[in-house]
Amino acid sequence: MVDTDGPIVFGPFVVTASAPNPFGVSTGLLLDYGLRHPAWHPLARVRDPLVSLRRGQADLLLGATYLQFPWGQLRTPSFFTLQRED
Numbered sequence: 001m002v003d004t005d006g007p008i009v010f011g012p013f014v015v016t017a018s019a020p021n022p023f024g025v026s027t028g029l030l031l032d033y034g035l036r037h038p039a040w041h042p043l044a045r046v047r048d049p050l051v052s053l054r055r056g057q058a059d060l061l062l063g064a065t066y067l068q069f070p071w072g073q074l075r076t077p078s079f080f081t082l083q084r085e086d
Helices: none
Strands: 014-017 029-032 046-052 060-069 072-083
Touching: 046 072
Parallel strands: none
Antiparallel strands: 014 029, 029 046, 046 060, 060 072
């Protein structure tokens, strides 16, 4: 039986300070999936830098996805927004 009262979790991550990335984003935060998955897991390479679209507020964030490899980083064409629900 599936517990529908609790959150449904996919791709847990750790929120860290922004790190050098292929998008040139130097502010904001980073969603780092590699810190929550073993190296062999498909999500272990995924990183999402986030920036606020409204200065001083965190109600609308823009994110992008890249893959982190030992030899470098690979941008993906994936961009997304996170919006606070009121």
